[in-house]
Amino acid sequence: MSAKIASFIKEKRKQLKLTQPELxxxxxxxxxxxxxxxxxxxxxxxxxxxxxxxxFGSELGVIQKSES
Amino acid sequence: MSAKIASFIKEKRKQLKLTQPELxxxxxxxxxxxxxxxxxxxxxxxxxxxxxxxxFGSELGVIQKSES
DNA sequence: TACATTTGTACCCATAAGGGTAAAAATATG
DNA sequence: CATATTTTTACCCTTATGGGTACAAATGTA
Known part of the structure; x- marks a missing residue:
C-alpha cells in the first residue's frame, strides 16, 4: 500500500525541520x-x-511486488 | 515524472492482452x-x-532521485 | 504544572475528477 | 481496399478533492 508514502513524507519533512505549513x-x-x-x-x-x-528529490514510481 | 506510470500500465495491460474496457x-x-x-x-x-x-501485482512507491 | 508550538479535525466553497455514454479517429485484420 | 476492433475525444452529471480558515487536540519544553 502506498500508505508508506504518508510516513515517508512525514519523515522527510522532519528531517528538513519543516512544519506542515512550511512544507x-x-x-x-x-x-x-x-x-x-x-x-x-x-x-x-x-x-x-x-x-x-x-x-525531497523524490518521485512516485511503480514498484513491483513479485510479478516478473 | 510519474508519466512513466502511464506507459507502464499500458504495457502491462497489453502483456495481459486486455483492452481498456476489460482492464x-x-x-x-x-x-x-x-x-x-x-x-x-x-x-x-x-x-x-x-x-x-x-x-499487475504492482504498487506505487516513492523513488529516490539522488538524495540519500 | 503552565505555556508555546505543531498537528488534527471541521467548516464552506470552487473546481475538476471520474463514471456513463456516444461518436469520431486510429489501429488491426481479412 | 473494406471491415472489425480498439482507442480517443466530447458531452452529460454527481461527488469530493483541495484551498482557505478557525478551533480543538496533541506534542514539546521550561
Whole structure:
C-alpha cells in the first residue's frame, strides 16, 4: 500500500525541520493537503503528491511486488 | 515524472492482452479513468492508480532521485 | 504544572475528477 | 481496399478533492 508514502513524507519533512505549513508553502500545495497526505489519505491527487515529493528529490514510481 | 506510470500500465495491460474496457472492469475503475491514466494525466487519484496497479501485482512507491 | 508550538479535525466553497455514454479517429485484420 | 476492433475525444452529471480558515487536540519544553 502506498500508505508508506504518508510516513515517508512525514519523515522527510522532519528531517528538513519543516512544519506542515512550511512544507505546504514550499511545495505549492495547500496545508490541508499536506495534512491529509501525512495521515495516509488514499484519494489524493498524484500531481500534488509529486509536487511535495519533488521537494525531497523524490518521485512516485511503480514498484513491483513479485510479478516478473 | 510519474508519466512513466502511464506507459507502464499500458504495457502491462497489453502483456495481459486486455483492452481498456476489460482492464477498467477488472480493476473496478471507470473506462475513462484508464484512458486518462494511460494518456499520462497527472491529476489522477492515487487510490485509483493503485487499484489498477494491483492487477499487475504492482504498487506505487516513492523513488529516490539522488538524495540519500 | 503552565505555556508555546505543531498537528488534527471541521467548516464552506470552487473546481475538476471520474463514471456513463456516444461518436469520431486510429489501429488491426481479412 | 473494406471491415472489425480498439482507442480517443466530447458531452452529460454527481461527488469530493483541495484551498482557505478557525478551533480543538496533541506534542514539546521550561
Amino acid at each position: 505546504a508553502e514550499r511545495a505549492g500545495v495547500g496545508l490541508r493537503f499536506v495534512r491529509e497526505l501525512e495521515q495516509g489519505k488514499q484519494s489524493v491527487r498524484l500531481d500534488k503528491v509529486n509536487q511535495v515529493l519533488a521537494l | 477498467a472492469e477488472r480493476a473496478g475503475v471507470g473506462l475513462r479513468f484508464v484512458r486518462e491514466l494511460e494518456q499520462g494525466k497527472q491529476s489522477v487519484r492515487l487510490d485509483k492508480v493503485n487499484q489498477v496497479l494491483a492487477l
